[in-house]
Amino acid sequence: MKVHFPIRRGVVLDKTVGYVYAVDGVDLSIRSGETYGLVGESGCGKSTLGRAMLKLTEPTAGRVVFDGIDLSSMKGEPLRTMRRRMQMVFQDPLSSLDPRQSVESLLVEGMRAHGLDKGKESSAKRLRELLLAVGLPSTSLRKYPHEFSGGQRQRIGIARALSVEPDLIVADEPVSALDVSVQAQVINLLEDLQTEFGLTYLVIAHDLAVVRHISDRVGVMYLGGLVEEADSDQLYREPLHPYTKALMSAVPVPDPLVEDRRERILLAGDLPSPANPPTGCRFHTRCPWRQETRCDTERPALREIDPGHRVACHYAEDIRAGRIRQHAVEAELVREDWDVVPDDASLAGPASVTETLGP
Numbered sequence: 001m002k003v004h005f006p007i008r009r010g011v012v013l014d015k016t017v018g019y020v021y022a023v024d025g026v027d028l029s030i031r032s033g034e035t036y037g038l039v040g041e042s043g044c045g046k047s048t049l050g051r052a053m054l055k056l057t058e059p060t061a062g063r064v065v066f067d068g069i070d071l072s073s074m075k076g077e078p079l080r081t082m083r084r085r086m087q088m089v090f091q092d093p094l095s096s097l098d099p100r101q102s103v104e105s106l107l108v109e110g111m112r113a114h115g116l117d118k119g120k121e122s123s124a125k126r127l128r129e130l131l132l133a134v135g136l137p138s139t140s141l142r143k144y145p146h147e148f149s150g151g152q153r154q155r156i157g158i159a160r161a162l163s164v165e166p167d168l169i170v171a172d173e174p175v176s177a178l179d180v181s182v183q184a185q186v187i188n189l190l191e192d193l194q195t196e197f198g199l200t201y202l203v204i205a206h207d208l209a210v211v212r213h214i215s216d217r218v219g220v221m222y223l224g225g226l227v228e229e230a231d232s233d234q235l236y237r238e239p240l241h242p243y244t245k246a247l248m249s250a251v252p253v254p255d256p257l258v259e260d261r262r263e264r265i266l267l268a269g270d271l272p273s274p275a276n277p278p279t280g281c282r283f284h285t286r287c288p289w290r291q292e293t294r295c296d297t298e299r300p301a302l303r304e305i306d307p308g309h310r311v312a313c314h315y316a317e318d319i320r321a322g323r324i325r326q327h328a329v330e331a332e333l334v335r336e337d338w339d340v341v342p343d344d345a346s347l348a349g350p351a352s353v354t355e356t357l358g359p
């Protein structure tokens with residue numbers, strides 16, 4: 001799939017002077033009942049991909065197939081019916097919930113739009129069930145979003161998504177606006193609801209720790225492309241793409257008393273603009289293992305290195321076997337004596353993942 005946004009100039013924005021290559025050739029499938037975690041730095045195209053999967057953003061090229069049905073040319077009522085089955089939970093519940101609507105009205109709205117409010121009594125029962133499912137008191141119905149804490153508001157956002165009985169939920173940074181102490185509660189809630197209602201999740205996050213806990217499989221995005229994908233355990237045990245390795249370097253050590261023997265990876269330079277991505281491998285401008293000239297000119301395909309473990313790097317096997325490791329060490333881009341501990345292991349913001357320590 002591709003999603004390219006035109007960059008327009010001129011008095012009435014009538015000239016297209018270029019494109020933002022937000023999603024540029026991603027082939028991703030999510031299995032029924034699983035949680036797929038999508039990670040990467042801010043601006044790499046995660047949200048755009050999530051929105052395009054729900055047809056909230058029209059793809060420039062490619063198809064979205066949901067439950068065997070091709071949504072590409074679907075419009076009007078058939079698309080609306082399919083949309084009920086695919087809901088989104090947003091990062092900031094305060095901006096995604098209309099402050100003038102009570103919780104009751106917020107929850108009933110979607111049910112009504114999809115013909116699921118079948119009479120006063122059954123709607124009231126359904127509302128009670130929804131509140132119970134997300135752990136909010138029944139007195140919440142008459143209240144307004146600003147009367148709740150951040151975590152409670154996210155529960156309202158989740159209840160709202162659940163109200164139309166979806167199969168797939170795309171959760172875009174569902175906990176990143178919340179206090180750390182509340183994050184785990186919301187993640188646990190999502191897990192419980194998945195078991196209870198047989199949901200499938202796409203969880204988008206810049207924080208590897210969040211995704212690790214909740215995901216069955218994880219995909220790592222860089223500048224509009226998927227660079228690595230594997231079962232969660234496998235990816236965390238043996239990241240193969242240099243970018244994933246760098247992200248892993250930034251995850252804090254779980255136990256400070258355990259000696260940290262992982263290699264630390266320094267990425268050169270800043271994240272390039274998706275409006276002007278590098279030729280060849282998108283990651284080559286920052287890669288410690290860059291090999292001339294193949295990496296600069298030839299874009300690597302995502303290929304299966306081990307069963308279910310796909311990597312978009314020409315030299316993944318060589319890096320794994322340590323065959324081209326020396327080059328990176330000599331260039332002082334990979335060091336074993338790194339002693340800089342990150343203040344913040346998150347990957348938010350345009351800053352590159354540099355000089356970070358990991359477990």
Ligand SMILES: Nc1ncnc2c1ncn2[C@@H]1O[C@H](COP(=O)(O)OP(=O)(O)OP(=O)(O)O)[C@@H](O)[C@H]1O
Pocket residue numbers: 005006020021022040041042043044045046047048049206274
């Ligand atoms: N509607 C739009 N029009 C033009 N450019 C857009 C639009 N939506 C997103 N972009 C650009 O596409 C790129 C990818 O954005 P996207 O929001 O998908 O990234 P992201 O990885 O989800 O980042 P974040 O975590 O900051 O939301 C960015 O450069 C962004 O500025």
